[in-house]
Each structure stands twice: as C-alpha cells, then as structure tokens.
Amino acid sequence: MAVATAEDTGRTLTLEAYADTVVPGEKRWAGDRAVAGVAEGGGAVAAGALELLEWDATGLADGLDELARLLNGHARDHADTHGLRLDPTVPPFVALDFEHRTDLVRQLTAPGHPEKEFWVLLTLFSNMAYDSAAHLHTADAIAQGHPGLTAMGFTPPGPDGLWRFPKFSYGRPLARLHPDTTPSGSPA
Known part of the structure; x- marks a missing residue:
C-alpha cells in the first residue's frame, strides 16, 4: 500500500479547496481546511470532485500536479497583493479564506486571463461532480x-434498476410507443 507524501496531501487539499470554492459544502470534520464550510450539506468535494478530476476520462488527470502548483503560486501572489499572511502548514490556496479563494477563482476564470481554459475546465469538472456524478x-x-x-431531487430508478416516468414531464405523452418496443424500452 502506497503512503501519501506531503506533496500528494498538498495537491489533494489544494484541488479540494478549489472544488469547494466552485460548489461549497459543509466541513467534513471540525479541522477540515480544504472545505471552507460556507454552505450546508455536501458540495463538490463530498460529491466526488477529486475522484472525477483524477479519472483518466477527463483528460486532466496527468496535469493535476501542475494545476495545483500553479494555483498555489497564484494564491501566494494574491496574498502578497492583498497583504495577507498565509498559514505555512497548509498549501497557499487552502490558507486563503473563502472570500479570497472566490476572488482568486473569479480572476483566473475571467475573460483575458492567459490560463483561463485550465481553470474553466477545473471549474466545469467540479460542477459536473456535483450536478451529474459523471464518475459514478x-x-x-x-x-x-x-x-x-x-x-x-433526482428520481431514483425502479426496483429493477430502470427509470420509468409514469407522469410525463409535459403532463402527456409526446408520442405513442412503437409497436415493436420491448418491455425494457428498446426498439426491436
């Protein structure tokens, strides 16, 4: 079993703090530094943002170390600009309070920022983890x-694992079933 290094832990905390800035949630435990705890219930981190980002299907997995490094560099610059003292026991982005995290993410994703595409992707995947659980x-x-x-309020499937919607979303069926449709809903 591999043991997490301080660098791995710092990367994880940084990416979790970014995801929590995008879709905030409540702290997972009293001393949670990555999750700011500015919202009730689970946010992007509880929804599995890190798992989604690390999934090779996103195309970001190999670049996450570099994104965390860049984000922490931007956080240091932000702190210097605003005269903030950062706690050296956590990565710089994690050390920022929620207001400053939000301000920095807003700057990084603004039109004209030279790295905007990277930060918008990180933002989209953080949202996607919460909105669609794309990795599950x-x-x-x-x-x-x-x-x-x-x-x-996503409707759960029926006992057989299939989704059926007896009450049509428009209040009426939009089309008649094809006569060759199988009981599972597949065309014959």
Whole structure:
C-alpha cells in the first residue's frame, strides 16, 4: 500500500479547496481546511470532485500536479497583493479564506486571463461532480446519497434498476410507443 507524501496531501487539499470554492459544502470534520464550510450539506468535494478530476476520462488527470502548483503560486501572489499572511502548514490556496479563494477563482476564470481554459475546465469538472456524478453510475450515486443528485431531487430508478416516468414531464405523452418496443424500452 502506497503512503501519501506531503506533496500528494498538498495537491489533494489544494484541488479540494478549489472544488469547494466552485460548489461549497459543509466541513467534513471540525479541522477540515480544504472545505471552507460556507454552505450546508455536501458540495463538490463530498460529491466526488477529486475522484472525477483524477479519472483518466477527463483528460486532466496527468496535469493535476501542475494545476495545483500553479494555483498555489497564484494564491501566494494574491496574498502578497492583498497583504495577507498565509498559514505555512497548509498549501497557499487552502490558507486563503473563502472570500479570497472566490476572488482568486473569479480572476483566473475571467475573460483575458492567459490560463483561463485550465481553470474553466477545473471549474466545469467540479460542477459536473456535483450536478451529474459523471464518475459514478447514476443508480449507485443515488443509492449512496450523492449530495448533488439528492439536492436536485433526482428520481431514483425502479426496483429493477430502470427509470420509468409514469407522469410525463409535459403532463402527456409526446408520442405513442412503437409497436415493436420491448418491455425494457428498446426498439426491436
């Protein structure tokens, strides 16, 4: 079993703090430094933002170390600009309070910032973890109480694992079923 290094821990805390800035949630424990705790319930971190970012399907996994390094550099510059003293026991972005984290993310994702594309991608995937649980099977995410899907009132599947909507979203069926449609909903 691999032991996490201080660099791994710093990267994790930094990326979690970024995700929490995008979709805030409540602290996971009293001393949680990555999650600022400015919102009730689970946010992007509880929704699995880090797992989604580390999933090779995102195309970001290999660049996360560099993104965390860049983000911490920007956080140091932000602190210097605003005369802030950062706690040296945590990565610079984590040491920023929520207001300053939000301000920095706003700057990084603003039109004209030379690294905007990277930060917008990190933001989108943090949102995606909360909004769609893209890294999980939807039925499993719902069964586990995924915070985003729960907050949105996402309808769970039936006992057979399939979604059926007896009450049509428009209040009426939009089309008749094709006569060759199978019981599972597939065309024959």
